[in-house]
Amino acid sequence: MSPTQIAALIAAGAFVLLVLLLAIPLLKLARTLDEATVAIRKAHENTDPLLHGANDTITHVNTQLERVDGITANAQAVSGNVSALSSVFTATLGGPLVKTAALSYGVSRAVRARRKAKSDGGNKHVLRRVRGGK
Template structure:
């Protein structure tokens, strides 16, 4: 048997050290693996619950947009109605009011004429 050299002893010690490092690293690596598995499961559950909420929010926003468009139509119709009422008021005032103004002017002229004739008689 050949004598064991100092280099071989050093290599054997290094190999045993590496073996101990691997042995003691297995447990923390297993714990890390478990934590990563739980994290992946949590992300999966979060995604399963979040996607329907996002879909519902998108539907809500679309519904709100429809309501705003309807409100715009109602506002435009109200503005048109206001313009129509204003035009109708102007038309009625000019149609009905003009004869009353003419009648009033005529009545004032008649009154003035009778006033003058009474003043002349006195």
């Protein structure tokens, strides 16, 4: 055997050893990719029912929001009617009620003043003050 043949055999052996050393990480990488593929497939299969459930939930929430919208519209109409009713009440009965309250206040004050005047012994200046005199 010549020295070139021995060198070629050593180079060939080194190349085979290099290929074997590189094959081990490549095989491990292939297994990892297979496991990742299986995990992605399982995740895809499990998300379908989850998305259907989320869709049903959103549909239910939209239905409830439509009901709440109807309730708010009715409440707004009722508050508008109450506002109109209070305006009518104020316009119709507010003025006379204020006048009646003022009259009853004045009458009760005059009655108190007369009673006080009688209890003071008929003091004339108290009676004049009630009648509007000086």
